[in-house]
Amino acid sequence: MSKTTFDLEKIRRKWDLAMEPDVGRSSRVEGVRAPGDPVAAARSELARLRQLTLGSFETRASALGPLFDRAAGLIERLEGADAEELDELRADLHSVLYDLEDLLEVYCFVAP
Secondary structure, eight states, rough: OOOOOOOOHHHHHHHHHHHHHHOOOOHHHHHHHSSHHHHEEEHHHHHHHHHHHHHHHHGGGHHHHHHHHHHHHHHHHHTTTTTHHHHHHHHHHHHHHHHHHHHHHHHHHHHO
């Protein structure tokens, strides 16, 4: 497994960029296409994030692992969910990801 360092500032810059208004961004995103299978894409990205995060915060795996497990479970339930359930699952998934983000911010300021 490769040792990739976790870069919170890079994530913050990307988050800030994503929150900017869409004015003038069309040229940058013209070639970007939505994934054909969003659940598979979410599953893949979560696995990648888990590997990067747990590689950088090995001593925190006992706290981070359950959040990743919960997020993975919610992603699996997205497939085949009806519209009402889909909204609830997305809200729950966002909540888990925000909790994960909060924990990672704390861990960046304390000894790993």
